Amino acid sequence: MVDLDTFDPNSVGNPNNNIFGLPFNEEDAKLVILPVPWEVSVSYRPGTARASEHINKASLQVDLIDDDITDGWKHGFYMRATDKNILLKSDYLRKEAELYINYISEGEIVDDNKFMCKVLKELNAGSVFLNNWVYEQTRDLLEKGKLVGLLGGDHSTPLGFYKAIAEKYGSFGILQIDAHCDLREAYEHLKYSHASIMYNALEEVPEVSKLVQVGIRDYAPIEVEYISKSNGRVITYFDKDLKERSYEGEPWKLVADEIVSNLPDKVYISFDIDGLDPKLCPNTGTPVQGGLETQQVFYLFRQILKSGRHLIGFDLNEVGTSTNEWDENVGARVLFKLCNLMIASNLAHE
16 A cells, blocks of 8 residues: 655655656555557547657646545546556558558548558457557556546557447446547548547447537538437537527536436547647647637536436547647546546545
8 A cells, every 4th residue: 555644745746756746656556547659540640659658757746636526636646657558559551541541532442452451450450459458458458446537649549449348338418529420431441540439339339328429519511420420429619609508698517417318328428638628738630619618517517426327437539749849738537527527536436
């Protein structure tokens, strides 16, 4: 057990300790964060594969107080070291992906080029490898009784985690904070693209009984069609509609309560940082004007807990890296909030 008597939570964060400067090891921590340094399918701006290292550094500036739970950190947060083999594989395949994406963006036909056919096959095989790796890592942590959060990386990373969560908890719903629907089938012929994560979750994880999307403002016609044909399995709160309801005087509390009412008892949060206003995450991979404020999202999360629903896992993805460390500072604070909410919810359900 960690002796917290010698740890000063009011002192500067110690870089020799773990995430948020906390002195926990994996065995003692109640919540373990799995970094997934992967950005193979990113279709615009890269950088998020190294987000976990930057967030870890920025986390030393986060004060250890949260208004949703007193001393939540004392239950132990621990982030595993980045797996360098996964990062190297991502770096290699990312270069291949850039060649491939540039090729098809110019209207070229993949089947007409044997090299590009080989590259596409290699990219899809790499994503299958990553999905299996994430599944095995998160399954093992869940079997040890740990609460688990995933830190990307791009938004393709949590599919294996969804499968592990389904095995442990059965039926659950996903609350997705995002600028994009991510409901494209095999975007750019990449089966496990970051733009396809929710399509794949719905198609491959039958335990996902409901997907509730909030902040959506950049989407394709085929995604709107998928939502309309989902028979209520997918409920989308478009950013435009949320803004207009606010302009017309509807309190966020009423909207948040409505969103929560669409979720089942067990809830998983999938947080793509680009769901926020891009002033908070300007270096995310695919920024889109508009979006949500952090406190607006945190209020929504609090309403989930107040409703008695059980928060069973989360992922945080698409955090960019920057020279002034703004994105990673915002990311670190979002991560701290998610960790504390997980602790608060699970203490209530013990």
